[in-house]
Amino acid sequence: MKFQLLPSTFDENGRASKRQHLACFVVDDLIAFDAGSLAISTSVEQRKNVRDVVLSHAHLDHIAGLPLYIDDLFATIKRPIQIHATAEVIEILERDIFNWSIYPRFSELQNDYGVVLEYCPFEVEKEFSVKHLMVKAINVNHKVPSVGFIVSDGKSGFALTNDTAEVSRFWEVINETENLSAVLVECAFPNELSDLACNSHHLTPQVLQKELGKLKQNCPIFVVNIKPMYVEQVSRQIQELELENLRILEVGKVYEF
Numbered sequence: 001m002k003f004q005l006l007p008s009t010f011d012e013n014g015r016a017s018k019r020q021h022l023a024c025f026v027v028d029d030l031i032a033f034d035a036g037s038l039a040i041s042t043s044v045e046q047r048k049n050v051r052d053v054v055l056s057h058a059h060l061d062h063i064a065g066l067p068l069y070i071d072d073l074f075a076t077i078k079r080p081i082q083i084h085a086t087a088e089v090i091e092i093l094e095r096d097i098f099n100w101s102i103y104p105r106f107s108e109l110q111n112d113y114g115v116v117l118e119y120c121p122f123e124v125e126k127e128f129s130v131k132h133l134m135v136k137a138i139n140v141n142h143k144v145p146s147v148g149f150i151v152s153d154g155k156s157g158f159a160l161t162n163d164t165a166e167v168s169r170f171w172e173v174i175n176e177t178e179n180l181s182a183v184l185v186e187c188a189f190p191n192e193l194s195d196l197a198c199n200s201h202h203l204t205p206q207v208l209q210k211e212l213g214k215l216k217q218n219c220p221i222f223v224v225n226i227k228p229m230y231v232e233q234v235s236r237q238i239q240e241l242e243l244e245n246l247r248i249l250e251v252g253k254v255y256e257f
């Protein structure tokens with residue numbers, strides 16, 4: 001399984017930077033988990049093939065690229081873009097994003113080939129398929145309704161917390177999962193901003209360390225979704241935990257699980 005966190009910012013020479021403003025993880029150049037930087041830094045191959053987008057929640061940094069992506073591809077879409085999300089998130093998208101004011105309601109529009117956008121609601125803790133992947137969504141602990149994912153292609157798999165504070169059910173389900181090759185866990189803020197992390201339902205390295213005490217899987221753990229302002233600080237504090245399996249996921253790098 002190929003896995004890549006798409007870049008969301010670029011340095012003065014146009015190279016991808018490690019500052020992550022947006023969240024979009026692409027699997028096998030085919031399926032996007034969250035859509036923050038979709039359209040912004042997708043490869044030619046990904047732009048041609050990604051027609052399935054699985055959303056964790058509706059915060060802007062996780063959906064920002066979605067309207068732009070559909071707009072960009074609009075006239076050429078032969079198979080509609082399928083948005084997989086909970087009913088709650090779909091309702092928010094239709095009410096607050098695709099509402100004709102912020103952007104067109106693509107679910108009501110057609111091109112020469114037919115409809116361009118379809119919603120595929122999923123329920124939490126009920127496995128569903130997206131192309132060759134099986135996906136299970138588990139409620140996590142964020143400021144708005146949000147889920148983490150456990151994803152498998154039958155041979156290997158990964159778990160992705162998405163944005164969250166402390167959880168228990170998510171770790172329970174992970175611990176029961178076989179053939180897990182990687183766990184991706186958020187850590188948005190440094191320890192000094194624990195109040196802000198607590199109020200906005202995110203993790204700090206200190207709390208992350210406690211959370212990882214609940215994990216019974218022996219596979220690599222990657223930290224994602226670090227607020228760009230604090231990437232150096234959080235990276236240093238993660239290193240100081242001296243946990244053997246724990247590292248920061250590199251933005252733009254293609255991993256094979």
Ligand SMILES: [Zn+2]
Pocket residue numbers: 057059142163
């Ligand atoms: Zn969020």
